[in-house]
Amino acid sequence: MSRSNPRVLSTLERAGGFASAQEIYRLMQREGESIGLTTVYRSLQSLVNDKIVDVLRRDDGEAIYRLCGDAHHHHLVCKACGDTVEIEGGAIEKWAKVMAEEHGFRDVGHTAEIFGICSKC
Amino acid sequence: MSRSNPRVLSTLERAGGFASAQEIYRLMQREGESIGLTTVYRSLQSLVNDKIVDVLRRDDGEAIYRLCGDAHHHHLVCKACGDTVEIEGGAIEKWAKVMAEEHGFRDVGHTAEIFGICSKC
DNA sequence: GTGGGAATGAAAATCATTTTCATTTGTGAT
DNA sequence: ATCACAAATGAAAATGATTTTCATTCCCAC
Ligand SMILES: [Zn+2]
Ligand SMILES: [Zn+2]
Ligand SMILES: [Zn+2]
Ligand SMILES: [Zn+2]
Numbered sequence: 001m002s003r004s005n006p007r008v009l010s011t012l013e014r015a016g017g018f019a020s021a022q023e024i025y026r027l028m029q030r031e032g033e034s035i036g037l038t039t040v041y042r043s044l045q046s047l048v049n050d051k052i053v054d055v056l057r058r059d060d061g062e063a064i065y066r067l068c069g070d071a072h073h074h075h076l077v078c079k080a081c082g083d084t085v086e087i088e089g090g091a092i093e094k095w096a097k098v099m100a101e102e103h104g105f106r107d108v109g110h111t112a113e114i115f116g117i118c119s120k121c
Numbered sequence: 122m123s124r125s126n127p128r129v130l131s132t133l134e135r136a137g138g139f140a141s142a143q144e145i146y147r148l149m150q151r152e153g154e155s156i157g158l159t160t161v162y163r164s165l166q167s168l169v170n171d172k173i174v175d176v177l178r179r180d181d182g183e184a185i186y187r188l189c190g191d192a193h194h195h196h197l198v199c200k201a202c203g204d205t206v207e208i209e210g211g212a213i214e215k216w217a218k219v220m221a222e223e224h225g226f227r228d229v230g231h232t233a234e235i236f237g238i239c240s241k242c
Numbered sequence: 243g244t245g246g247g248a249a250t251g252a253a254a255a256t257c258a259t260t261t262t263c264a265t266t267t268g269t270g271a272t
Numbered sequence: 273a274t275c276a277c278a279a280a281t282g283a284a285a286a287t288g289a290t291t292t293t294c295a296t297t298c299c300c301a302c
Contacts, residue, residue: 042281114230
């Protein structure tokens with residue numbers, strides 16, 4: 001395993017904490033930073049392993065990465081500008097637990113995201 | 122747009138209502154059905170458009186399709202055998218609405234899935 | 243039977259991601 | 273400073289899913 005190149009994380013931050021590997025690579029190029037695409041991918045993987053960033057998928061399947069606090073939480077994402085609010089999901093946690101028990105599931109986890117248009121857009 | 126080839130849907134059913142395009146294609150081949158991969162993809166797209174199947178993503182980004190009732194609902198999925206239970210999400214619906222309002226979002230939608238190990242596994 | 247649009251599928255093109263592998267860089271000991 | 277060796281880097285090739293192209297086949301209304 002390799003350690004994350006700090007410039008990748010810093011670029012992800014500058015991107016609003018929300019970008020794909022290809023986007024980060026193009027962004028760094030445009031800003032004159034010399035880096036290889038491979039290193040961008042490797043750094044992102046490492047950041048995901050260390051749970052410093054979160055990975056999810058665009059509709060087209062491309063992986064997007066975002067900076068993320070470490071406590072369990074959910075997201076409210078603007079479909080227009082990408083702005084993301086971390087929200088706490090008390091109701092969901094309970095719902096997931098109840099539903100799982102009701103159907104005899106164990107070792108359960110869950111995902112939940114809300115998306116819409118933010119007030120600025 | 123093209124109409125879905127009925128054999129694709131029937132194969133998806135036989136697969137337990139849970140498979141990727143490639144898997145459906147390989148399954149049909151193994152069973153001696155003559156079909157092109159392109160047609161499998163086109164049929165699945167069309168089924169998704171018609172909201173007859175649901176699409177989501179494996180961790181590796183491959184799209185998987187599954188048969189799905191048409192009313193809004195959520196899923197409880199077994200990580201081991203893939204068994205899926207459709208569940209209703211009253212608590213989620215309310216949570217999503219409240220959170221969105223609280224942060225000034227409009228036109229909101231949401232996703233929520235629970236995954237774990239079912240009682241049979 | 244004929245004409246034209248829809249359906250089909252083989253092959254090529256796309257595109258993100260991973261793998262390979264040779265080169266460079268950093269570090270620590272001598 | 274020199275050497276040795278491990279980690280980091282990146283160019284290029286490989287992979288694999290999905291989409292596009294395009295020529296052919298099917299089907300149906302007339
Ligand atoms: Zn916005
Ligand atoms: Zn939660
Ligand atoms: Zn199971
Ligand atoms: Zn819902």
